[in-house]
Amino acid sequence: MKSLGSIRRDFAPWNDPNAKPYIQFDKVTKKFGDFTAVNNLSLTIFEREFFALLGASGCGKSTLLRMLAGFEEPTAGRILLDGQDLRGIPPYKRPVNMMFQSYALFPHMTVEKNIAFGLKQERMPGSDIEKRVAEMLKLVKLEQFAKRKPHQLSGGQRQRVALARSVAKRPKVLLLDEPLGALDKKLREETQFELMDLQQELGLTFVVVTHDQEEAMTMADRIAIMDKGEVMQVATPAEIYEAPTSRFVAHFVGNVNMFEGKVAEHTANATRITGATGAEIVVDNGGKAAAGSDIVFAIRPEKIKVSSKKPADAVNALEGEVYDVAYLGDMTVYHIKLDDGQIVRASALNASRVTEDPLTWNDRAWVSFRPDAGVVLTR
Amino acid sequence: MTNIAVTAAPLSAPPAALPARLAKGFVNRLVIIIPYLWLLFFFLIPFIIVFKISLSQTAISMPPYTPVLDFSDGISGFLAGFRELNFDNYTWLTQDALYFNAYVTSLIIAAISTMLTLIVGYPIAYGMARAPATIRPTLLMLVILPFWTSFLIRVYAWIGILKPEGLLNQLLMSLHIISQPLVILNTYTAIFIGIVYSYLPFMVLPLYSSLEKMDYSLVEAAEDLGCPPIGAFWKITFPLSLPGVVAGCLLVFIPAVGEFVIPDLLGGSQTLMIGKTLWNEFFSNRDWPVSSAVAVILLLVLTIPIMFFQQAQAKAQEQGR
Numbered sequence: 001m002k003s004l005g006s007i008r009r010d011f012a013p014w015n016d017p018n019a020k021p022y023i024q025f026d027k028v029t030k031k032f033g034d035f036t037a038v039n040n041l042s043l044t045i046f047e048r049e050f051f052a053l054l055g056a057s058g059c060g061k062s063t064l065l066r067m068l069a070g071f072e073e074p075t076a077g078r079i080l081l082d083g084q085d086l087r088g089i090p091p092y093k094r095p096v097n098m099m100f101q102s103y104a105l106f107p108h109m110t111v112e113k114n115i116a117f118g119l120k121q122e123r124m125p126g127s128d129i130e131k132r133v134a135e136m137l138k139l140v141k142l143e144q145f146a147k148r149k150p151h152q153l154s155g156g157q158r159q160r161v162a163l164a165r166s167v168a169k170r171p172k173v174l175l176l177d178e179p180l181g182a183l184d185k186k187l188r189e190e191t192q193f194e195l196m197d198l199q200q201e202l203g204l205t206f207v208v209v210t211h212d213q214e215e216a217m218t219m220a221d222r223i224a225i226m227d228k229g230e231v232m233q234v235a236t237p238a239e240i241y242e243a244p245t246s247r248f249v250a251h252f253v254g255n256v257n258m259f260e261g262k263v264a265e266h267t268a269n270a271t272r273i274t275g276a277t278g279a280e281i282v283v284d285n286g287g288k289a290a291a292g293s294d295i296v297f298a299i300r301p302e303k304i305k306v307s308s309k310k311p312a313d314a315v316n317a318l319e320g321e322v323y324d325v326a327y328l329g330d331m332t333v334y335h336i337k338l339d340d341g342q343i344v345r346a347s348a349l350n351a352s353r354v355t356e357d358p359l360t361w362n363d364r365a366w367v368s369f370r371p372d373a374g375v376v377l378t379r
Numbered sequence: 380m381t382n383i384a385v386t387a388a389p390l391s392a393p394p395a396a397l398p399a400r401l402a403k404g405f406v407n408r409l410v411i412i413i414p415y416l417w418l419l420f421f422f423l424i425p426f427i428i429v430f431k432i433s434l435s436q437t438a439i440s441m442p443p444y445t446p447v448l449d450f451s452d453g454i455s456g457f458l459a460g461f462r463e464l465n466f467d468n469y470t471w472l473t474q475d476a477l478y479f480n481a482y483v484t485s486l487i488i489a490a491i492s493t494m495l496t497l498i499v500g501y502p503i504a505y506g507m508a509r510a511p512a513t514i515r516p517t518l519l520m521l522v523i524l525p526f527w528t529s530f531l532i533r534v535y536a537w538i539g540i541l542k543p544e545g546l547l548n549q550l551l552m553s554l555h556i557i558s559q560p561l562v563i564l565n566t567y568t569a570i571f572i573g574i575v576y577s578y579l580p581f582m583v584l585p586l587y588s589s590l591e592k593m594d595y596s597l598v599e600a601a602e603d604l605g606c607p608p609i610g611a612f613w614k615i616t617f618p619l620s621l622p623g624v625v626a627g628c629l630l631v632f633i634p635a636v637g638e639f640v641i642p643d644l645l646g647g648s649q650t651l652m653i654g655k656t657l658w659n660e661f662f663s664n665r666d667w668p669v670s671s672a673v674a675v676i677l678l679l680v681l682t683i684p685i686m687f688f689q690q691a692q693a694k695a696q697e698q699g700r
Binding site: 090091102107117166169 | 594596597599600601602603604605606607608610614615618619
C-alpha cells in the first residue's frame with residue numbers, strides 16, 4: 001500500500017466524517033486597530049491531537065493561541081471548545097492552560113509553589129496538591145529542584161517547570177507558545193521527543209505555536225501553515241511536505257524547485273507540461289488544472305537524480321551543467337544550471353562511501369525524476 | 380613539528396603594556412575617590428563639627444557656644460577645652476518630654492504620610508507602567524513637572540487652598556456639600572496633605588521603575604492558571620514590586636521625619652514636629668549645642684531605616700533582579 005511519507009498513521013480523526021471536533025475556530029477575525037492579525041479563519045482541532053500552528057512572525061499564529069487562552073477576544077466569529085462558545089469567558093475560567101514563550105515562571109516562588117499555584121486556585125485540598133506536585137516533578141524529572149527558585153535553574157529546567165505548571169491542572173487543552181524557542185539545538189531535539197511522549201502519556205490536546213518547521217514536522221499530528229492571518233493549508237507533516245497545495249506552502253517548508261509552465265494536455269493517466277522555454281515534463285498527478293492554464297511544477301531536491309549520462313528509462317530528463325556542488329557528509333547537494341538558464345537544486349544521499357558517477361563543476365549533467373516525484377500547483 | 384611551533388607562538392601574546400594598565404587603574408580609583416571626597420568634605424567633617432557643638436555649652440558670644448577648640452593657646456589649651464566637652468545636652472533631651480514627644484510625633488506623622496503616599500502613588504505608578512509605551516515618557520515628565528516650581532511656593536499655595544475662606548471650602552460650600560468651612564489649615568491633616576503632595580514623585584518613580592520592569596506575562600500566567608485579576612495583583616504584581624515599595628517608602632519617610640517647611644507653613648503652632656523644634660531651638664533660643672544634639676539624635680533615628688533599605692537592596696540584588 002502506498003502512503004505519503006514514511007509513517008503509517010492510526011490516529012486520523014480528521015479523515016473520519018463522524019469525528020466530533022474539539023476546538024473550532026469559526027470564521028474568526030481579530031483586528032488590532034487597522035491591522036488584521038487573523039482574517040476570517042476557520043479551523044478544526046480534534047481531541048488528543050498534537051496540532052501545530054506554523055508560520056513566520058506576525059502571521060497571526062500567536063494571536064490565535066491568545067484568543068484560545070482568553071487574553072484576546074475575537075473581533076468577529078466564534079471559538080468553540082468541546083461544543084461550548086468561549087466568548088466572554090475570562091482566561092481564569094477557561095479549561096485551557098498555556099505554556100508561555102518566556103515561561104512566565106513566578107520569580108518569587110519556588111519550583112513547587114509555581115507548580116502548585118494553579119491547583120491552589122482550584123481550592124484543591126492540601127494533601128492532594130502535594131501529591132499532584134510530586135507527580136508533576138517526577139514527570140519532568142525535577143524532584144531534587146523542588147525548593148529552588150526559577151533563577152537558580154538552567155534554561156532547560158525552567159522550560160520543564162513551565163511545562164509541569166501548565167499541565168498540573170490537567171487542562172482540556174494545553175497551549176504551547178514557542179515552547180522550545182529558548183533552548184539550544186541539542187536540548188531542543190531531545191525535548192521535542194519528551195513533549196510527544198508527555199502528550200501521549202497524559203492524553204491531552206496540544207496546540208503548539210512555532211516558527212520552526214522542523215519542530216512542527218517532528219511533533220505534530222497536523223500542521224496549519226499560516227500567512228498574513230490566514231491558514232494556507234492544514235495537513236499532516238507528510239502531506240504538507242509531499243503534497244503542498246500552494247507555492248507558499250511548498251516554499252515555506254523545506255527546499256523546492258519550481259518550474260513555470262502550461263498544461264499542454266491531459267491523457268488517460270498522465271499530464272504533459274510545457275515549460276516556459278519549451279522543455280517538457282510528464283506527471284501522473286496533474287489533476288485539476290485545465291489544459292492550457294498556467295501552472296507551477298514543484299519538486300523537492302531529493303527526488304531529483306543527477307547523472308552524467310541521460311538515464312535510459314527516465315520519463316523526465318533535462319540537460320544542463322554542474323553549477324555548484326556541496327558535499328555535506330550524509331548527502332551531496334548539486335546546483336545544476338539547465339540549458340534554459342534555470343538552476344535546479346538536487347540532493348543525493350551518500351548511501352555508499354564511493355560513488356560510481358562523480359560530478360564536478362562545469363561537467364555536463366542530466367537531471368531526471370519520476371512522473372510522481374513532484375506536484376502541480378495552480379496557486 | 381614546525382607547524383606546531385608556528386601556531387603556538389601567537390598564543391603567548393605579550394601582556395598589555397604595564398604603564399597603560401597602571402594608568403587605567405589610577406583612573407578607576409580616581410572615579411571612586413571623587414564621591415568619597417565629596418562625602419568627607421560635605422558630610423563627615425560638617426557632622427563632626429555639629430557633633431562637637433552638641434557636646435559644648437551655650438554662651439553669649441560669637442559663635443554662641445563654649446569652649447571653642449583652637450590651637451592659639453597651644454596643646455594644653457586645646458586639651459583643657461576638650462575636657463570641658465560632655466553629654467549634658469543629651470541628658471537634657473531625655474529630661475524634657477517636649478523632645479521625646481516631638482520625635483515620636485514626627486515618626487508617626489512620617490509613617491502615616493508614607494502609607495498615604497503609597498496608597499495614592501501605587502495606582503498612579505501602575506497606570507503609568509501599563510500605559511502604552513509611547514505615552515510613558517510624557518506621563519513620567521508630568522510626574523516630575525512640579526519640581527520646575529519652587530517647593531516653598533507649592534507648599535504656600537496649599538495655604539490658599541486649605542484656609543477657611545480658601546478655594547477648597549469655597550468650592551464645597553458653593554456645591555452645598557458643607558455649610559460651615561472645614562478647618563484643615565493648621566492641623567495635622569494639612570501636614571499629611573502637604574507631605575503626600577510634596578513627596579508623591581519620590582514614591583511614584585521607584586514604584587514605576589519596578590512595575591515597568593515586570594513581565595506582564597506573569598500576570599497573564601496567573602490568570603491562565605485560574606487566578607482572577609485581583610488575586611493575581613496581590614499574589615504576583617504586588618510581591619514583585621516590593622523593592623519599589625520599600626525604596627519609595629524610605630524616600631518619603633526619611634525626609635518626612637525631619638520635615639520643617641510643611642509643618643511650619645501648614646501645621647501652624649499647634650502641631651509638633653522635630654524639624655520645627657530644631658528650628659526653634661536654633662533660631663529662637665539660639666541654643667546651638669542643644670539643637671546640635673537634636674540633629675545628631677535625628678540622624679541616628681534615620682540611619683536605622685537607611686540601613687534596612689540597604690539590606691533590602693542587597694537582598695534584591697542577590698536574587699539577581
